[in-house]
Amino acid sequence: MKIAVLSGSPKGDLSVTLQYVRFIQKKLPQHQLKVHHVSHDIQKLEKDGQAFANVIKDIEASDGVLWAFPLYVFLVPSQYKRFIELIWERGAQGAFKNKYTAVLSTSIHFFDHTAHNYMRAICDDLDMKFVDSFSADMDDLFLDEMRNRLLIFAQGLFEAIEKKLPTSKAYSPLTYSKFRYAPGKAKDKVDTRGMKVLVLTDSQDKDSNLARMVKRFQESFAQPIEVVNLYDINIRGGCLGCVQCGFDNICVYEGKDGYIDFFNNKVRHADITIYASTIKDRFMSARMKMSWDRGFFNGHVPAHMGKQMGFIVSGPLSQIPNLRQIMDAWAEMSLGNLAGVVSDECQESAQLDALLQNMATRCIEYSTQVYIRPKTFLGVGGYKLFRDAIWARLRFPFTADYRFYRKHNLFDFPQKDKRYGAFNKQMISMIKNPEMKEMVRKMIKTEMVKGYQKVVDTK
Ligand SMILES: Cc1cc2nc3c(=O)[nH]c(=O)nc-3n(C[C@H](O)[C@H](O)[C@H](O)COP(=O)(O)O)c2cc1C
Structure with a gap:
């Protein structure tokens, strides 16, 4: 069997996930696993059409596809997300149709399920024959039992291809609405009461619903608020996964692009942060994901502690509960409060005006009252996982996290x-x-x- 492995780690050959792929190759040498470092090479694949075509050609010539990636911030790394977007942008879906496929990730199991849900939906959208997924803890390779399970998983993929086993779909295709938003005038403007409101958008077209929603939201306030377009910030690339930031939150990109200054000067000081994005495939844009991943230079320190957050989304959000869950989790893990989520699915401009205006009001009300909704399982469970990891196996290299957790009494073990x-x-x-x-x-x-x-x- 010939399998095209789409490797998702920006670390390329130094990827932990790749060692799982290499182990499969070593133990099952009768099959050929051809690795494409699509995250590591994303800038080349974007610029060089031939390089992208070569990957697609290899997929066409393969019996199956193995998606192999590390978990990055609830999902796949932004570079991998971008590769997935390119498949549609460049009309390469045909290469994936009816191919047998499986998904392999490594992580510390923090929201690995949302990344796997995402990838499963992508496989369904590409009309692939999805066989199985394997979410390994990054250290599972050290365990006999887990190596054994990994091989059973891999053999399952090969067997499905050999025997042409039946597969089923888990997700229905998304349907997009043609609704064009025509914003009305904001009447009763909301007093910001001195709160700093920041809207972070990935809008690329000023006539899009998203751009109009952002403008209408902006006009809901009596005072000016700040709107920053992620495409106006000089961001050289996605997070490289080097974790050199772990010691003291200094990113290797420091002084090399504009992201860190933007984060430190704008995001950190905002009382209210609104993420405004257009849905691309089953998530927000790769550009928005890149900004989330790059925020990892803060390690596992919550980014919006005690602050209000919101989302303005253009696209079929209600058909993607996985993304909605990530939004809730992002707010809870940031120790912020999700003041609202507004999408353009309502089909009526006046209704959308009202929703945006209401979100503006709620943001200021909640911000004034410093209201934080209690965490659900997403935040409670997620925090326990981080707490244990930073206490023990991630204490090195994440020493800055350790200091933060100590200072804020986040090591709240039950025995204490x-x-x-x-x-x-x-x-x-x-x-x-x-x-x-x-x-x-x-x-x-x-x-x-x-x-x-x-x-x-x-x-
Ligand atoms: C920027 C960044 C974000 C991460 N986000 C998550 C996450 O959301 N959930 C998780 O379980 N692990 C997360 N991890 C841990 C990685 O998934 C894990 O270390 C993985 O094994 C790295 O694989 P690689 O060496 O192939 O890149 C993150 C690591 C980095 C560097």
Whole structure:
């Protein structure tokens, strides 16, 4: 079998993920895995049509495709996202149609499911025959058991191709609306009350719905707000994954492009940050993703702590719950508050005017009250994963994160929680006595609610 491997790490040959691919190749030498470093080479693939065509030609000549990438900020790296966009922009979808495919990632399992959902949907959109996915922890290769599982996964792909096994789709195609937004005038303008509002947009066409939505949002305020177009910032490239920023948050791009100054001078100081993007395939644009990835020079430190956030989106957002989940997670993991998400799916300009105006009002209200909605599982679970990682295996090289987590008491391990320790000890010893056990069993419901009732009665 000949498999085209689309390698997604900007680190190229030094990729951890690639070692998983190499291991498969070594153990199953009867198959040929041809690696294309599409993330590492993205700038060449963008500029040089022939280089891109060569990758596509190899896919056409292959029996299957293995998507192999590292997790970057809830998804694939921005360079990989850009490669996926190029497939459609250059009309190369035909090369993927009906090809057997599988997805392999390495990560620390932080939102690996959203990246895999994304890739699965991309495979379905490309009309591929999706066989399986394998989300390895980056250190799984050190374990006999996991290496074994990796080979079973790889053999599954080869077998599906050999035996032409049936596959099914998980996602329906997206449908796009032709609605053209004609913004109305903003009447009751919102007083910013001194809050700094920043809109970060990837709009490339001033007549697009997105550009109009951003303008209408801007006009909702009585005072000027700042709108920055990501294409106006000199960004030399995506995150390189070198993690040299880990020690003290200094990025290798420092002094070489405009992103870090933009982040430090604008994003850090905004009370309200709105991300405004057009949906491209199953996510926002690769340019927006690049700005998220480049923000990784801050390590695992939350970017919008105590601040308001929002999204203005053009495209079929309601058909992509995976993206909606990432938006929620992005806000929760940033320790910010998602004040609103507005898309142009409503089909009525007046309604869209009202939604944008309402989001402007909510942003200022929440910002004034410093309101942060409680985290859901996305933020609670995500934080525990980060906490444990920064405490132990990621303490080096992410020493800046470690200092931040210490300073902000984020190492909130359960064994440190004194509230429950003494109580548990006392109750567990009490129920060793069968009579007491029976008595406690009967009292548990009334006793459990007592503390809550006391708060309601006294506060
Ligand atoms: C910029 C950046 C973002 C990352 N984001 C995530 C993430 O969202 N979830 C996760 O589990 N791991 C994340 N990681 C960890 C990588 O996925 C992991 O280290 C991976 O094995 C790197 O593979 P590679 O060497 O092939 O690039 C991130 C790493 C970097 C450098």
